[in-house]
Amino acid sequence: MRLEMAIPLWLWRTGAFIISVLLGLLVSSLVLVISNTPIYATYRAIYTGSLGSLDALQGSLVYAEPIAFTGLAAAIAFRAQVWNIGGEGQMAIGAFGAALIALNTNLPDPYMLLAVVVCGAFCAGFWGLLPAALKVWLGVNEVLSTLMLNYVAILWIQFLVFGPWRDPSGGWPYSSYFPTQADLPPIAGSLDIGVIAAPCLAIMLAFLLRFTRWGFEVSVVGHSHASARYAAISVSRVVIQVMVCSGAVAGLAGIQQVCGTAGRLYVLTPGYGYLGILVSWLAGHNPVLVLVMAVFYGILLQGGSALRIAQIEPSLVSVIQAAVILFALAGLTLAARYRPRQVSNMKARQ
């Protein structure tokens, strides 16, 4: 007991995380053994492919970037116990908003990018507003409405790139390339400005949630609606604000995808919106930790693609990823539940 009390919280959590990840790898090893795959070579390939070189690290960060934005988006909503499952759709609509400006205007250099980002975030915020309005005025459960709006958004993009916005010169369902003014400024290699924007946004959100009156309102609504009413906080207003913010931030992921990575609009279906939800849970909805977890997930994804290149059975890659994530989530949940308490033996009498 004494010994447990000496462990600070951050160490307890970090330790739990590392041990869980190792356990996940251990379980994956069993699968590798069963399927006659060399264990050491596999893990070595993951390491060199995702962390072993500067190029490899860059690849991991490219994966981490959109997940960081969708993760932050999820964290904002989940803080207020608003279950926004619509990151995927809000991301797609963000990409649509960006393309709307990029394909139809030819603004000069700094204004183009500004307009692209503002329009993209605005559209995605609107996509978050819809389920919020349905929830507040008609009592529609946001889990269902946000989930279903994902399909609406994806189908809308599909319609555009197969139809009116299809690049006439190419056979694939892509739009034409955006003008170069709409490209996100590159940082190094394949990395763009998003690598800097995401941490800035995370720190801003952390500050907003912890130190501002608005952040306090979000926290109160997230803990108890009855207490919020008692404190004369409008739950409806907070739910709407939170959903609009969450949508807009998820939209940034879409903007980053079309303006940074691809340079044109296409059907975004890599599931980053859902990964954001996962990452937010791993991070306990803490914006700064969301970044850490996004990078962690980026490493897993990049390691996975390295394995595919190394001709290892792709289903095994999924098994390893799933095992590691499952163990990490379970480990962190257990660590939160059974953390050593300072007052554990001061319980009430009755």
Next chain:
Amino acid sequence: MELPGKDEIVLRSITKRFGEIVANDRVDLTIKRGQILALLGENGAGKSTLMNILSGVYTPDSGTIDFEGERVRFRSPWDAVRRGIGMVHQHFQLVEPFSVLENVVLAATETSLLIQKRAAAARIETVGRAHGLQVDPRALVWQLTVGERQKVEILKLLYRGAELLLLDEPTSMLTPSEAGELYKALRRLADVGKYVVLITHKLHEVVAAADRVTVLRQGRVVANLARSELVSADLGALMVGSALPQEGHRQAVESSEQAVALRVEEAHVDGYRGAAGLKGASLEIQHREILGIAGVAGNGQVELAECIVGLRRLRRGRLWLDGSEITRTDSLARIRAGLRFVPEDRLGMGLIGQLDTIDNIMLRDYREKPFRNGLLLNRRVARERAKKIVEEYDVRAPSVETPVRSLSGGNQQKILIGRELLPEPRVLVVAQPTRGLDIAATRFVHDRLFALRDSGAAVLLLSEDLDEVLHLSDRVAVLYDGQVRGVWRRKEADRSKIGAVMGGHFLDAA
């Protein structure tokens, strides 16, 4: 000591500690078949701990339990259930949207996958008739009165063949006449050979119902008395101990100004799911006055409090605060006008359990000046306030950063009341201010309420505890079925008259 017999349950030398606190200290208890035993004691005397040990929720640190001559050890509540021990909790453990039948079957011990509804209903009716506890098995629980719900709780135990019935404060939610019926039902159960234990802190209940009484104080047995030895005055002294003198009502300082602080005129409020709501309740409170509202739970108390502070809309009627009408203002405007509120739902509404004392101190005033700092919050000031309240109210907490849910109920209530009194309210609405608190904390809260009144504020007290209402109030009113029935000045207030009105028997005078 005689050998444990076939028809008794004997607890010997039961000790249970929680950290530093000894909840039960070498407690001996004998329960006899066919008798009603009352376990009497104040809050925190160790009654509930003892009963939780007997029903398998806690395991004792030491001591033994002999069940009809056989040594038993309960490792889980399930072990106790299989032995035929059943408990009726003070707050009913019923699924409200379910029918009586479903609730009873849910608690049953047989493990069959299918529910034979017709057979079960027939059995419930048979058991009910045999013990004078008739309830329609098809009725939905939320439609039942409190007294009927209690019958369902007892039926649950009898249906699964319980031999020992433990009832924790069974009359706290009942009207006097319903309580009378309950005593009769318990007597019938004892007569057919059940063991019955009544856990209570009400002396008249012991006198009315028990064959024997065991008095607990600070975890120890201080007396074992048979019915013939019962004198309620002595019981009171035994229960409270001689060290604590009876505290008295503190008379308000007479003052010439007689300004009405709060006026409620013909308030109509919708009730929630069959609850009464308000049906034209009117009242007036002056400054320097405590108006106590007595009444059985569910007669509109919650609706009255919440409509005054602006958490519930009035369907009809009007409200005035200090002479200006507030009927249409929102709850924020009322907070700012100095109308404060201590709700009965301490952790669900008044405080947020997961947050620490600092954040809870800001809960209703985070928009106002010392806490407001532009768009930001001034947590430094909030921390100072929190420390001040912790010190002034003697809150026992590891630090102001501890989540308040890990504090005891008394300490939570002190933080809640401290926060609401800090801005010097004009009018305070306070509901169930001492529910679940021990004597010291109760007295502390009462002192604060008297002090607040003496500083010129008006206090509207809503409490299910008639003793508390009588003790604190300058005037007493009864809320029955959504209306204020009868208002008495303190001197004219009389227990039996008030009790009658609480039960719906209106006197012409009232």
